[in-house]
Amino acid sequence: MTFVPVATTDELRDDIPLACEVPETGSGREDDGELEVALVRHEGVLYAIENECSHAKVPLSEGDVIDCTIECYLHGSTFDLRTGKALNLPATKPVRVFPVRIEGDDILVDPDNPLNFEEN
Numbered sequence: 001m002t003f004v005p006v007a008t009t010d011e012l013r014d015d016i017p018l019a020c021e022v023p024e025t026g027s028g029r030e031d032d033g034e035l036e037v038a039l040v041r042h043e044g045v046l047y048a049i050e051n052e053c054s055h056a057k058v059p060l061s062e063g064d065v066i067d068c069t070i071e072c073y074l075h076g077s078t079f080d081l082r083t084g085k086a087l088n089l090p091a092t093k094p095v096r097v098f099p100v101r102i103e104g105d106d107i108l109v110d111p112d113n114p115l116n117f118e119e120n
């Protein structure tokens with residue numbers, strides 16, 4: 001587990017995605033230095049979902065949060081914030097979701113250990 005700070009709690013508003021770059025952890029992951037997540041606080045729960053639609057690589061943070069999903073603004077696929085699963089076409093592949101926690105005023109994400117999700 002390598003949690004790194006990506007934002008502070010005062011930057012986040014309910015159901016408004018916040019795009020955050022995830023700093024390198026030195027773990028040598030393939031996307032080291034290029035990973036971006038969309039942080040979402042929905043009904044008091046914090047989620048960190050990869051900020052790139054699996055269909056055409058646009059930022060999911062530009063979309064709307066609806067129930068426990070985030071909707072891609074470009075073609076309307078929705079992704080489950082808990083699992084990253086694509087719930088409707090045209091996207092068919094999931095996006096990664098990451099462990100996230102709060103320490104003091106900081107929001108931390110663990111980019112090295114994406115949460116399990118079902119391939120779809």
Ligand code: FES
Nearest residue numbers: 053055056072075
């Ligand atoms: S780019 Fe996201 S659904 Fe097409």
